[in-house]
Amino acid sequence: MSTSGRGLHGRVLETLGPAITAGEYPPGSVLRTDELAQRFDVSRSVMREAVRVLESMHLVESRRRVGVTVRPKAEWNVYDPQVIRWRLAGADRPHQLRSLTVLRSAIEPVAAGLAAKHATAEQCAELTECALGMVANSKGHRLEGYLFHDIAFHRVILNASGNEMFARLGDVVAEVLTGRTRHEVMFEDPDPAAVTLHVRLAEAIRAGDAGHAEALTREIAEGALHELDILAP
Amino acid sequence: MSTSGRGLHGRVLETLGPAITAGEYPPGSVLRTDELAQRFDVSRSVMREAVRVLESMHLVESRRRVGVTVRPKAEWNVYDPQVIRWRLAGADRPHQLRSLTVLRSAIEPVAAGLAAKHATAEQCAELTECALGMVANSKGHRLEGYLFHDIAFHRVILNASGNEMFARLGDVVAEVLTGRTRHEVMFEDPDPAAVTLHVRLAEAIRAGDAGHAEALTREIAEGALHELDILAP
């Protein structure tokens, strides 16, 4: 499930990363490696490795004679899956969820259009299978089953788009959908209209109708954005 | 200009990163920290820090008793600015440039639509200024001046969208535009139609016309994609 946690430095990151992304240390805050090493009861080497990772995510900057300073939020590598996970686990989870949903609304329609052109027969079959799975789990509070097929559905489209940048957003979409199901809305069965849209989208892609696929995905995205507006207008 | 290079481990990354992203070590290749440390003539601590950074980019995976194995390309953090820079400097630069341009074509229209709603008066003024700068440098092989204003123009829109995920793509757009001007096409003056579109886009955003702004940006994106097709159909 979670990527890090392997090794001592991973253990440190698991608490330091979320703390920084949660804004616990305001931008400009200065940390010292030695002090951190003591606090986490690890050697300086381990601490240095952790700091290097944070630095590569642009969360902090390490300078001689100064220490490890926290960078302003605007400079963070917000596309780093680890950073996304930390932020989704923290206080500004709603804000982050909205940002990511807007991102999805921009990416997925274009990806679906490309998928209609490039999807292999196998991918089309998989897509139909996912859509059927969504239908089968759309009634009777079978949210986990629905979520599973929903994630797979969107992942197949992103992969089928043939664009590696799109494909790598599969994990992000998975996080957003999971978060929505488990923590935010969706206490009852999913919107039947959304289910129908997914079925029709699978069909449009199978038929190679790029324009239709793009339009249908825009409708799905509209629905997702609307859901957020209901929750936090 | 380049982010890394600070410290010994940065020096190591500057040659190891590009080598890996260039596919010099095929996925599954095994490296050993000790051997690398010898090769780069640095201590193991420094080498370990470099490996940690590569690991956080999902370029490699470090496992006990096995070594540092190169991950398949599909798992790389392709949104990491450092990784993007390394790949743009390498052999699959054209492929990467195409992926990023398609990404732009998905993001920027939506960002422009949001910018029309959220842009401050100051941002609108800046946008108009950039558009004028583009016009002023559109004739007479003043490519550098044109590029400068083009980058600033798109960066303002992404920032004005109010979405942090969009805003952080400013650097990516800058890389793409720079790459296009300096290495790929554009030996002569920029397409006059594109210049006009930028001017009209600035006006649409100032007027708060989201639909028009989105449509105009789509036209600009179409142009950029078309340019690539001319070069490598």
Add this chain to the structure above:
DNA sequence: GCCGAGAAAAAGTCAGACTTATTTGGCACA
């Protein structure tokens, strides 16, 4: 008030010893 030398502070680097997890391979036993 300004400037330069020196002190101080913190990260950076290195070397070496030790620990731990994982894999491999051989040996015994079924």
Add this chain to the structure above:
DNA sequence: TGTGCCAAATAAGTCTGACTTTTTCTCGGC
């Protein structure tokens, strides 16, 4: 012949302590 277990080998992981380097602050002289 196949299977399962134990022991050895291996490479990453960890810790410690000493040393270097860079940058900033301070203090004294002008």
